[in-house]
Amino acid sequence: MGGLNKKEYVPVSNNVVINWIDERLPIFTMLDKEYGRFPTPKNFSYFWNFGAIAMMILIIMIVSGIFLAMNYVPHTDHAFNSVERIMRDVNYGWLIRYIHANGASMFFVAVYIHIFRGLYYGSYKKPRELLWMLGVVILLLMMATAFMGYVLPWGQMSFWGATVITNLFSAIPIVGDGIVTWLWGGFSVDNPTLNRFYALHFLMPFVIFAVVFLHVWALHVTGSNNPSGIEPKTKIDTVPFHPYYTVKDSFGAVVFLAFFAFFVFYSPNILGHPDNYIPADPLVTPAHIVPEWYFLPFYAILRAVPDIALFGYTIMSAKLAGVLAMFGSIGVLFFIPWLDTSPVRSTVFRPSYKPFMYLLVVSFLLLGVAGAKPADDLLWLVIGRLSASYYFFHFLVIMPLLGSIEKTPKLPDSIHAYYQEKKESKKKLLSLLAIMAVALSFALPASKAKAAGASIDIPKQEWSFNGPLGTFDRPSLQRGFVVYQQVCAACHGLDFIAYRNLTEIGLTELQAKAIAAQYMVQDGPDDEGEMFERVAKLSDRFVNPYPNEKAARYANNGAYPVDLSLITKARPQGSDRLYALLTGYVEAPADVVLGPNMHYNKYYSGHQIAMPAPLAEGMVAYDDGTEATVEQMAKDVTHFLTWTAEPKMEERKRMGFKVMIFLIVFAGILYASKKKIWKDVE
């Protein structure tokens, strides 16, 4: 091109159009330089896949989030309902929401592994300090984004999570309370809070994207670190990024997608909390407030810190100290490029540092479990304190000290030399991954079991909808509807189900119309401005037995018969629990004093329940001649209420089957491609 910037243009391809564009805006030259020929150490392990995987998930989150935003309503009156509308009525809404909800977890899985890799192989050391610090900024932004996103469904955990986390800022001396009021835009978490969280939750991913761009830019200046921690010296140490790492990253990404898809299609709610399927209630806090799993270690640090006293005087309250420790646990990461004094990057060549590195991982996992335990669990409080102490000890003492006193073996001459002995280190890596997998599989259920807080054993039942291929049993659904209609509907609403939905349980449209016609709904105003009653239509939601909550409480001695649409999703082990509850009414033991209007149920927590035993032998007459025993009715109505909670379950599992097969085959083909491409390097 002309002018001062005149330079001989070197064509980038054989295509005239591409060259024409490239000469004016060198996108293709840049791509070729940074992703085509970009020299990359040839000895990456699969740990090096997680940056690309995290990038992929960021894009998945942004896309699915934008489509959710098209249907979500950020208002306290509509947020919960609009999410349920996405789950039930919007085409593939359930899929997009489950992708987004589980995608947040997957993002943290990928990023935590990515961070571990950086720590283990010393990727934060000179000259990659800024690259690492930008990564910590991304982590902080992700945490803020995830937190605000979790508030949006406006369930119980959303509301109380928002309340607790915003209250952290009240720990700041003097101005703390003012800041909290400012964050809320009111005197409690309310509509203004929800609105601003929505706006920020929409904005932040794009900020993350921008910082990721800087992160990648910095990476392409310094080049990647590698398992040996040695810089590439000659050409034989590296391979061009394409096709070697494009194919390897693609393979890793598809394997990770299969892992991701398993959650989306087969356990979409396992990483969430049942309480979040209960609409937000500012008057009732859930028994155990537990953050999402990816915040548990930090939550444990927050709770681990006691009052800090000096000569018997409290110089810092536990509240402030906990908040400082929690933010400090991330803040310390900014400084590790200088805290670590070792001249050797990779832990592989730091035998005396290695055990401490593992200890750090263990303490982090233990913190995760401790964070899920109830606040009164003393054993785990101690474990949490020890782990939190080690976490800081590692960064503030081990790192600076060990670096200057440790003895390290002689480093290999080059990446190539190291690569030749790769097989052995590959084995080590596998065992490391295996250790992490075992530790995680131990930590996750351990945190889960107590989080449920269930001291009562709920017996497991056989359900046709269990398992990855499970389906609803249509006759049971229809019988269950009869039980609901004739028994439960006297007090309990089913607000998220419309009469038209009854065709999904196998009723014909005429039957559904006839059922709707049994109910009257208020409509209007008519031409004269008057409200009027009319017969319910297919498009109407189930008519609630009470006009509002006050009326419902008044009619039931102050107890509120909850809406049953989501009941099996809003309780741990929901379907089994509901069945147990319905069949759990027994004579109260002699030593139990029941409150007024209370009834004894062996499966209800506290054993005292306001609802009298709802089912009795032969209470309903089944059309199909099934005998209406209490167990049969309980089973049928539970079946029905499992469907009302998750009407798209069958569609979800069917689609999941296809997606899993596709991803597994695709991964196989990419693996074969990868083998072929890498053959000449190996």
Added chain:
Amino acid sequence: MSGTTPQSNQSPSAKTRKARYKTPEQWKTKPKKASQRRDFLYLTAGAMAAVGASSVAWPFIDSMSPAADTLALASIEVNLAPLDPGQTITVTWRGKPVFIRRRTKKEIDLAREVDVLRLPDPEEDKERVQKDEFIIVIGICTHLGCVPLGQKPADPKGEYKGWFCPCHGSHYDTSGRIRKGPAPTNLAVPPYEFVSDTKIKIG
């Protein structure tokens, strides 16, 4: 993808130039299996990526189509009893205005005495009404979606005494048919039925 494998033991110029033309022996020898399988692999991988990407796109695109509750949106009932001849009402159905006009004898005659074949969108008035007196149309101009005037007594009704769209000057007659102006088709007639002599259900 760079598909060339390093061929180290082959001297460059002479041999490769020759290789552009196959010798009879080369025609007989089968091509290398390995490279063939490799190309097939890459093609399959690329094809699967394309199939995967487009199958993922569909749920997102379809999520923007009307949702189940929107599609199920109720029909509405309208009481026509208060309407005198010459009067109109506008009701909302599926978020759109529906014009209902109880036509006078004169207006019915106006609609019937036209030579239908000379209309821009030929349609008999009888095909557009269920009862001669009541013309029921969706009040959205078929040109670009404005709401035509003509429902209020003081509104301009256009040259053909029906409706007049102020946006780009489309004239509709007393049967809601386009007579003059840029609109291509007649005002649409919504699905409706008379549930009694004076009551209709739209939708």
